Amino acid sequence: MAKIKPKKQATLSDIAANVGVAPMTVSRVMNGNGYVSEETREKVMRAAKEMKYRRNGLAHNLKRQRTDTIGLVLGDISNPYSTELANAIRETLSARGYNLFICISEHSAKEDIAAFESLVNHSVDGLIVATRSNKGGDEYLKEIVESNVPVVVIGRDFQHKSVDFVSTDNLNGGFEATRHLIDLGHRRIGFIGATLSGGSSLKRLQGYLKALEQYKIPVDERLITGRKEAISEVPGYSTEKMGYEGMKRLLSLPNRPTAVFARNDFTAIGAITAIKEAGLKIPEDIAMVGFDDIPLAVHTSPALTTVRQPMRLQGQLAAEMLLQRIEREEPEQRRERILNCELIIRNSTV
Amino acid sequence: MAKIKPKKQATLSDIAANVGVAPMTVSRVMNGNGYVSEETREKVMRAAKEMKYRRNGLAHNLKRQRTDTIGLVLGDISNPYSTELANAIRETLSARGYNLFICISEHSAKEDIAAFESLVNHSVDGLIVATRSNKGGDEYLKEIVESNVPVVVIGRDFQHKSVDFVSTDNLNGGFEATRHLIDLGHRRIGFIGATLSGGSSLKRLQGYLKALEQYKIPVDERLITGRKEAISEVPGYSTEKMGYEGMKRLLSLPNRPTAVFARNDFTAIGAITAIKEAGLKIPEDIAMVGFDDIPLAVHTSPALTTVRQPMRLQGQLAAEMLLQRIEREEPEQRRERILNCELIIRNSTV
DNA sequence: ATTTGGTGTGTTAACGATAACTTTTGTAAC
């Protein structure tokens, strides 16, 4: 046996030279295809083990023209929503023989682009995007799509003829949540966490507005709190803090709301803290509805009324749609799947 | 201009053929180095844009012999601990020009191996591992390390001369948490969430035992709940559920504990739910201490006394140590960094 | 004795990009 190279990875040729065969023969041994005599196989195996051989995936994938890898770009991974999504996607892909690489982008265009770029640079076979929409990121994503990388988006705006779309019915969820409060007799209903981005929270706000309109309750702008900045500048955010601060503002109003719908459960939890700090009772003084039904919603006190969205199902569908795009020949039409969500009534409203 | 190819990615050669120059010239234009006339540059740029050219990262990285990408393998991403870690790592790497790919492995050897393999196959420049230790996974990890991939582990067992190690002082944290309860006069103190894996929770249990010993309090096995299965079979777990069920068991004891130390905050939150369900008061009937100081710890009712560990710092250090290994020539000794943690006293104990 | 066909192995060329080298062209200096 020749000396083992000091630092570098051993290659097929290294082993071939060592054993005294052609690199192709080593390749055959490693991949277990083609004819190789038992004697040669053993010699090669031994040398490979000794030299700590490990196939170079870049070269392998370059030759194969595929990587069996999917990229997922997530925004806020602190949110159990993202977590469940990621797990469902991973499980679905894993069952079909694909790996999943996750990149985080805390909602800035720059980070979105960096994430897209690094995944595409590694030649992922497809991309699932679940960040909030923003101008720069979307432009870059469009380029990627048009250079023929299969893409599916989850719960965010992105109109493109060859990009599939999975989401929950945030509009109707927001509507149901608000209607629930109206049915309970509330007329001054606040909304916490409005943003201008074209994502799910906008839809939830629209559902809120729709419910008010349908029940002829005038909209009071002061009851709607949130962030008004331009989409592209939105930094990493803490929705819990947003809920806390939003609620503070609502509580300081001369005529404070008797009920509040928060854009998501974290926001609601922050709001609950503010309400308790003010010495008020939930739901007697202020009723509270969240969105998502994160695992902790049942543990807050009082347990949180919220809108449950099928997180796992969204991930699963997105993964399946992406694989279909990857594995099918025919270019398809854009597909949209908008899933129903469900109002879960707990003690924060009744 | 020639016709645009129907589905495939355009390559340098495609553009070269289209414009009527050599591939190398196109490469020069794309990378902005070497001499290219303004005229040619423009023609090439135009063609590239039209053909939606995108550099093949596999080929590029194969040639470069590096990817500027680091892989992170996480266990439970539902835990804010992992989240913070990931964010800190990403920020540190990003500042140094590296990308981060995250793989999830819900604590099974099979998934660990799959994650390691897919990252190494993509030739990441280094690997940060923050999963729980398990036999199969560790063996595979050893192979990877010995084939010269730089690796750093966080908060988990893995002894290897060329693998750096970052963790918090879980032993002392467990000790302090328990001592706090002892100082408050408690003598029957439960522990929820023991596991046999060589990770952080074992150390926390040891800290608990050490405190009992030091204060001459006899250990009552019945007060220690957890999972006894073999390490390699541990499935995806819900620590919250573990806390709930563990607490139920403790409550059913003839002589129930007056205080409980939970392996982490999620477990503590589950335990709190069980305590409340039993109609008992915290901390009057049962005092509760958690570990991690997740953002929600301050929002539980009562707010949770817990041991804060510097999550961001751990991530940052791990990333820096890894980059040093990658960028330095000299092979170094194994380095260990064990960070202090801090007891945060809130209302669940006093 | 020759065909057939499986077995074992080597050779070549590609995957896409690019470093290093070579060639050609233009043009300013002597």
Place this chain on the structure above:
DNA sequence: GTTACAAAAGTTATCGTTAACACACCAAAT
């Protein structure tokens, strides 16, 4: 008019792997 040298290209070889083909060799079948 020749030299000199920068500018603008082209050519070759390589990163590590592998598909496709070529070529031995040997046993069984004709």
